[in-house]
Amino acid sequence: MAGEAGLEITDLAVHYGPVRALRGIRVTVPRGAVVAVLGANGAGKTTLLRAVSGTLRFHRGGVTSGTVSFGGSRLNGSPATAVARGVVQVPEGRRVFARMTVAENLRAGALGVRDRGKAGEARDRVHSLFPILAERAHQRAGLLSGGEQQMLSIGRALMANPSMLLLDEPTLGLAPMMAARIAATIREINAQGTSVLLVEQNAAMALGLASHAYVLEVGEVALSGPAAELAASDEVRRRYLGVG
Ligand code: ATP
Helix, strand or coil: CCCCEEEEEEEEEEECCCEEEEEEEEEEEEECCCCEECCCCCHHHHHHHHHHCCCCCHCEEEEEEEEEEECEECCCCCCCHHHHCEEEECCCCCCCCCCCCCHHHHHHHHCCCCCCHHHHHHHHHHHHHCCCHHHHHEEHHHHHCHHHHHHHHHHHCCCCCCEEEEEEECCCCCHHHHHHHHHHHHHHHHHCCCCEEEECCCCHHHHCCCCCEEEEECEEEEEEEHHHHHHHHHHHHHHHCCCC
């Protein structure tokens, strides 16, 4: 069991070839917390999640300085290390395996889990969070609605029993009712003990879920603080909440 330390990102810089996407980033997610990352398109939010999950290299990117650690030990830019330490990313765009069944998609999320009992427990948890995934177990994932595919995408990540979920725009493109359901489920997943780093366009929702938030602008942290304080700040209200 890792220590009580959560996710600690210090002085992080990331480049895609010559293009600098992030610099001087300091972000902390205490164990058990929900922390939100806000920012305009291209600010570097997805890049930040990739740096944590070790998937930058699949996008021809790399960490050029700084460190990312979880539970007191360094994550070294490899997805296998991140998953082994309990850090799992749910990518943007609900990338399910469309030709595979819902059950097969969930099993794919548990591939690294050796203990079959644990995999069964994880599946039961996913089914109780998202009963529709049990009802549709034998249907092809490509036939699910957008919201259901998002549930499957989150469910697949939960099959690895993560300590921390990295969520990239989980409500993007969903109808308001479905977005609210996803938000409620994120709250429930967190209440069950999973820490969450949440990237969201929907700033109002994200600030409602998170205890702390960071605002990225052109690859740097422009603002950070308790979510309630940011929600009350004039700049955040004007730029991200469409108020004032
Ligand atoms: P969005 O909400 O549009 O996804 P974002 O805040 O997540 O935006 P990133 O996708 O992290 O932003 O992009 C940050 C910067 O890095 C942008 O300037 C983007 O063009 C650049 N970038 C992202 N991926 C790559 C890549 N594979 N190669 C080169 N540049 C990239």
